[in-house]
Amino acid sequence: MKDLICYQNDRQKGVGKFILKFRYAFISSILLTFVVAIYNNCTKDDSDSEGIHGSATSSGSESSSTLPNITSFLDNKSDQFIVDLATVMDGHIYRGTNADNPHTGGHIYFDSAYFSSYESSGELNDLPKIYAPFDGVISKVDTYYAQSTGNYRYGYLVNFATRDGEAMNFNFSIEPFLNPSDSNFYKKFLLKSAGDTINKGEVIAYMYSSTSAVSANCTDGSSCAPSSQNAHIHFNLTWNGTMLSPSIFTDAIGKDLDEKMSLGSRHKDCSGSDCPADYESCAQSGKLGYQLSALENPFESSESTCL
Numbered sequence: 001m002k003d004l005i006c007y008q009n010d011r012q013k014g015v016g017k018f019i020l021k022f023r024y025a026f027i028s029s030i031l032l033t034f035v036v037a038i039y040n041n042c043t044k045d046d047s048d049s050e051g052i053h054g055s056a057t058s059s060g061s062e063s064s065s066t067l068p069n070i071t072s073f074l075d076n077k078s079d080q081f082i083v084d085l086a087t088v089m090d091g092h093i094y095r096g097t098n099a100d101n102p103h104t105g106g107h108i109y110f111d112s113a114y115f116s117s118y119e120s121s122g123e124l125n126d127l128p129k130i131y132a133p134f135d136g137v138i139s140k141v142d143t144y145y146a147q148s149t150g151n152y153r154y155g156y157l158v159n160f161a162t163r164d165g166e167a168m169n170f171n172f173s174i175e176p177f178l179n180p181s182d183s184n185f186y187k188k189f190l191l192k193s194a195g196d197t198i199n200k201g202e203v204i205a206y207m208y209s210s211t212s213a214v215s216a217n218c219t220d221g222s223s224c225a226p227s228s229q230n231a232h233i234h235f236n237l238t239w240n241g242t243m244l245s246p247s248i249f250t251d252a253i254g255k256d257l258d259e260k261m262s263l264g265s266r267h268k269d270c271s272g273s274d275c276p277a278d279y280e281s282c283a284q285s286g287k288l289g290y291q292l293s294a295l296e297n298p299f300e301s302s303e304s305t306c307l
Contacts, residue, residue, distance in 0.1 A: 067162050069163065070299060073248040073298075077249055078249050078250065079250050082233065084128065085256050088260040089109060089110060089263045090109035091108040091260070092107050093106050093267075093282070093283050095269055095279075096296045098303065098305075099291035104296075105235060107235075110207060110209075112209075114126060116211045118208070124188070129203045129206060130233070131201060131204065132204050133200065134160045135160070135200050136160035138156055138158055138159075138204075139157045140156065141156055142154050143186055144184075150179060151175055151178065154176075155190075157170070168237055168238070170235070171237070171243075174207060175234060176227055176231045177227045178209065178214075178231075186208065192204050209228040209231030211228045212226065213227040215227045243296065244297065249288060254283070254286030254287055267283065278306075282306035285306065289307040290307075
């Protein structure tokens with residue numbers, strides 16, 4: 001009887017040890033899975049993610065060591081604008097955080113006739129061409145990026161210069177002001193891929209919009225404007241996660257752009273009619289940045305009223 005009891009006790013101890021080892025192994029497995037999941041999430045390349053950010057492809061393989069320092073654009077500004085100025089019929093320059101009505105990007109709007117022609121012909125060359133204003137490398141491509149307005153945009157980030165060893169980007173935010181309800185629709189208007197080298201003066205994309213589609217975010221069907229009326233390109237520089245003024249173009253380009261923007265109603269620093277005259281003076285002098293904070297100056301950390 002004593003032997004039987006001892007046998008049963010030993011058996012129970014063995015089972016207990018087995019269960020204890022199994023628990024340790026099970027918990028260790030869970031912890032390992034959790035650690036791996038965290039690691040994978042931290043190293044995940046979000047460039048292929050879908051959803052509110054659209055379908056984007058990015059490349060980090062380009063070397064910033066071959067790009068010029070941004071200060072070289074102080075004395076050697078680009079004489080190539082991002083579109084043919086003849087296509088522009090409204091817009092505004094970059095209005096910094098010190099402005100009455102700040103907006104972190106310049107805007108250019110287009111004559112609807114270009115979009116109407118494309119809708120009739122289907123020929124890309126009937127649309128406004130978008131040019132590379134400098135040599136650079138495509139660092140990111142957006143093909144279907146959702147905005148809060150209901151507008152789905154497309155465009156590029158282009159590495160073209162450096163500052164303090166970090167790449168500086170030019171942001172081409174091409175905004176048709178509509179939703180084509182097709183994540184592949186805009187791809188035919190983009191001629192470059194992430195990692196591609198671009199050369200100054202090269203056509204890299206086309207500006208698309210529609211005269212028949214209703215402008216994004218319009219809820220009153222009886223008074224909704226066509227998408228082409230609000231379609232525009234938003235352009236600015238980015239560096240270290242900050243938006244900066246695109247003050248890298250010659251004064252000659254700035255003055256010609258001012259004349260074209262003045263054809264419309266958006267070329268001002270106000271939301272009403274009481275607009276400061278110094279905005280107009282800045283734009284007429286050929287500058288593209290107005291009332292900039294120190295963070296918005298691409299060349300140095302100092303405020304500028306007109307750059």
